[in-house]
Amino acid sequence: xxxxxxxxxxxxxxxxxxxxxxxxxxxxxxxxxxxxxxxxxxxxxxxxxxxxxxxxxxxxxxxxxxxxxxxxxxxxxxxxxxxxxxxxxxxxxxxxxxxxxxxxxxxxxxxxxxxxxxxxxxxxxxxxxxxxxxxxxxxxxxxxxxxxxxxxxxxxxxxxxxxxxxxxxxxxxxxxxxxxxxxxxxxxxxxxxxxxxxxxxxxxxxxxxxxxxxxxxxxxxxxxxxxxxxxxxxxxxxxxxxxxxxxx
Amino acid sequence: xxxxxxxxxxxxxxxxxxxxxxxxxxxxxxxxxxxxxxxxxxxxxxxxxxxxxxxxxxxxxxxxxxxxxxxxxxxxxxxxxxxxxxxxxxxxxxxxxxxxxxxxxxxxxxxxxxxxxxxxxxxxxxxxxxxxxxxxxxxxxxxxxxxxxxxxxxxxxxxxxxxxxxxxxxxxxxxxxxxxxxxxxxxxxxxxxxxxxxxxxxxxxxxxxxxxxxxxxxxxxxxxxxxxxxxxxxxxxxxxxxxxxxxxxxxxxxxxxxxxxxxxxxxxxxxxxxxxxxxxxxxxxxxx
Numbered sequence: 334x335x336x337x338x339x340x341x342x343x344x345x346x347x348x349x350x351x352x353x354x355x356x357x358x359x360x361x362x363x364x365x366x367x368x369x370x371x372x373x374x375x376x377x378x379x380x381x382x383x384x385x386x387x388x389x390x391x392x393x394x395x396x397x398x399x400x401x402x403x404x405x406x407x408x409x410x411x412x413x414x415x416x417x418x419x420x421x422x423x424x425x426x427x428x429x430x431x432x433x434x435x436x437x438x439x440x441x442x443x444x445x446x447x448x449x450x451x452x453x454x455x456x457x458x459x460x461x462x463x464x465x466x467x468x469x470x471x472x473x474x475x476x477x478x479x480x481x482x483x484x485x486x487x488x489x490x491x492x493x494x495x496x497x498x499x500x501x502x503x504x505x506x507x508x509x510x511x512x513x514x515x516x517x518x519x520x521x522x523x524x525x526x527x528x529x530x531x532x533x534x535x536x537x538x539x540x541x542x543x544x545x546x547x548x549x550x551x552x553x554x555x556x557x558x559x560x561x562x563x564x565x566x567x568x569x570x571x572x573x574x575x576x577x578x579x580x581x
Numbered sequence: 582x583x584x585x586x587x588x589x590x591x592x593x594x595x596x597x598x599x600x601x602x603x604x605x606x607x608x609x610x611x612x613x614x615x616x617x618x619x620x621x622x623x624x625x626x627x628x629x630x631x632x633x634x635x636x637x638x639x640x641x642x643x644x645x646x647x648x649x650x651x652x653x654x655x656x657x658x659x660x661x662x663x664x665x666x667x668x669x670x671x672x673x674x675x676x677x678x679x680x681x682x683x684x685x686x687x688x689x690x691x692x693x694x695x696x697x698x699x700x701x702x703x704x705x706x707x708x709x710x711x712x713x714x715x716x717x718x719x720x721x722x723x724x725x726x727x728x729x730x731x732x733x734x735x736x737x738x739x740x741x742x743x744x745x746x747x748x749x750x751x752x753x754x755x756x757x758x759x760x761x762x763x764x765x766x767x768x769x770x771x772x773x774x775x776x777x778x779x780x781x782x783x784x785x786x787x788x789x790x791x792x793x794x795x796x797x798x799x800x801x802x803x804x805x806x807x808x809x810x811x812x813x814x815x816x817x818x819x820x821x822x823x824x825x826x827x828x829x830x831x832x833x834x835x836x837x838x839x840x841x842x843x844x845x846x847x848x849x850x851x852x853x854x855x856x857x858x859x860x861x862x863x864x865x866x867x868x869x
Contacts, residue, residue, distance in 0.1 A: 381754060386746075388678065411756040419754035425747040428770045428866040438755035441765070474866070487751070494755055 335359070335380070335498060335528060340394035342375060342384065349375050351552045353394075357545075362520060362529045364543035364560065366536070367575070371549040373532045377500050380530065381417040382410050398498065415442060418491030418527075422503040424483035426475035426490070431467050434475045434486055438494035453493050461489035462519050481512025488519065499523065501531040505538065517542050536576055540564050548572045617841050624839030633803035634814075639832040641803075643840055648805055649718075649813030650847065653797065654787050656722025656809070661729040662779060668730075669737025669775075674763050686738075693731035698791040700728045705795035718809040721797025728792055729782040736778025740771035770866065776859040783851045788844065790817040816844040 335357040342350035350372045357363050365373040375384065380398060384390045395402045403413055415438070426434050435454040444450060454471075458464040463485040467478070475486055484504060491499060501520075505513040520529060520542045533539050539546055539560065546563040548555045548571075556563065556572045567573050632642030672689075676682040704724025714720040744767050752762040790798075798818035806813050823837035824830065 383750060383754065386750065386753065411758060414754055415756035417754075419751075421747055421751060423747060425745070425751045427748065427751070427766050437752070437765070438757075441752070441755060441757040441761045476866070490751075490755065 334397060334400055336395075336397040337376070337379070338395040338397065340376075340379065340396060341392070342372075342379065343391040344387070345389040349552050350379075353554045355547060355554060355557055357528060357530060359528045360524060360526070361544040362524050362531060362542055363545045363547060364539035365530065365532045365547050365549060366534075366539050367549035367555075369534075370551075372552040373547075373549045374502055376549065377502055377530055377532050380498065380500055381414050381419055383419065385410065411442075415494045416496050417498045417500060418494065418496035419500045420484070420488050420491055420502065420504045423507050424480055424487055426478075426483050426486050429475060430472050431475050431478070431486060432471040435489050435493045438490060442494060454489075457489040457493040458486075460492050460523070461485045462515065462522070463489055479512070481508050481515060484508060484512065484516060485519065488516075488523075492523075496527070498528045498530070501529065503532050503534060506534060513538075536564075536578070548575060550575070614845070617838060617845065620835070621838030621840075621842035624835045625842060629839055630843060634801065635803075639829050639836065643814075643816070643819060643836070643843065645802060645805060646814040646816045646819040646840065647843065647847070649798075649815040650787055650817070650844070652718055652806065652809075652813060653721050653725055653793065653815055654783055654851065656718055657725035657729055657786050658779065658783065660722060660726035661733055661782065664726070665730050665733025665778075666737050666775060668734045669741060670763060670768070672734065673738045673741040674759070674767070689731045689734050693735065696791075697728055697789050698794075700724055701792040701795050703727070704792060709796055714810065716795075716797055716799070716812045718797055718806055718811060718813055721793045721813075721815075722809075724792045724796045725786045725789060728789065729786050732782050732785070733775075733778050736781070737771070737775050740774035740778070741767060743774065744770050769862075773859045773863045773866070776855055776862065780852050780855040780859075783855060784848050787848050787851065788817055790821050793818055816840055816847070820844065 337353050337355045340350055340353040341348070353376060365377060367373050378384045379392065379396050380403075382403060384392070392404055394404075396404055398413065399416060401408070427437060429437065432454055435457050436450050439450050439453060455464065455468075458467060463482060466482060467473075467486075470477070475483060478486060484507075488499075488504075505516045508516065517538065520531065523529060524544075531539075531543065543560045545557065546560045547557040548563065548567075548569075550571055556567055556569045558567070563572060564576050567576065629642045630647060631644050633644060635641030668689075672682065672685060676685070701724060704720060704727070708714045708720035708723050709716060712720075714723075748766055748770065749762055752766045753759075757765070793815055797812060798815050799812040800814075800822055802812060802814050820837055820840045823833045823840060
């Protein structure tokens, strides 16, 4: 159960998210779309409390992940972030080997059994469709990989800590079309086991990969519905204008 | 003349001005180096770098000064490097953005501009007199360490700042704590640049005379130190002595140039070593 209830977010004086209410269906892909600065990335980052890292951020309302409000007192943020994985816009592998990149999340969370680590690394790389390409070069630096491979490595890294939710912040915007297609294919595969939320600037991508789409404009959730409805028969004129490319 | 011709001429002039200035700079550096090599090379022999000074420092070698300088460089870096890196980490990663942090940064910058003789006097009054270390390697190392500290702090801070926040976020997103993120992700990526700061500091520390003048340096001491509470001779001070207050300055002129050359070679070797370490770390990050 993933839900935002009357969510408001302020960057100091700037009201970045206004009264957002959204129910995310499990084991499906929800796309967050809207013009730059509309608050979609900010909204995505409330689900693993990544906004905490920015000084001056204030949050009102509730965000429910796995049946608890993650903004209530006493929440273990590190624990939360283990169950909510994140993939970033630019591939950002660490300056470590391919193996150690995927193992990192387990190591920082106190798993030291090398057998378990090894198995999980392999599983994660298989899940992210990278295993066949890297299985003979696990000790090589992650920077020896191409951009698309690096992004799939980052997905494997996120999967290795066994999250149930995967947040993706424009995961393909820095990639070439072929790598993008691979990532999209992967998202299709992953939604069988994970709840995925993806921010994208690419309308076609949202239409291709998502089951539900939320359209944001100036911090407000304008419309939320099944993707095919948003793209073919939206209720609001604003949504219609945006998805048909008349503004944004 | 049309516009594009004017542009071309301006381009040409600018290029030549920059080139000439660079050539002049390199030429000056090379002539200094050539001068010292020319005057000092014939003094250098195996005995010169392995023997004690003799006959009022006009004969023999400079072995104790070499050992002295190496122990002071090692001592001061052992003190300043960990302390400076930790301070840099604190300032960039932990300290909240407020007036106190700005004050600390301002003071660090000011400290970097304090004349080295002031460090020497401070070291004498604190380490030599108040803490009663006497003229000793430990007092000299602490004083030189303080001198190097602001540079190492600033370099560390800049090196950490240059690591994009996306790597920190990726680490936090996996449930890592701040300490884990700094230690395992950010610091290894920043290390090559921090080593650059270390190289600069080694060069500075090994050549300084003023800070060791009242804290460690011996005018003439033809034996090796047995503990860190002993005095030592040091190359820059030995050079100073030979050229201003030796027993027979005409006689020891050649020795002075030889000492200068040895000092330059030592700094060069230390820099090359540090560069090698840096190169190795870079390679570890980029390749294997």
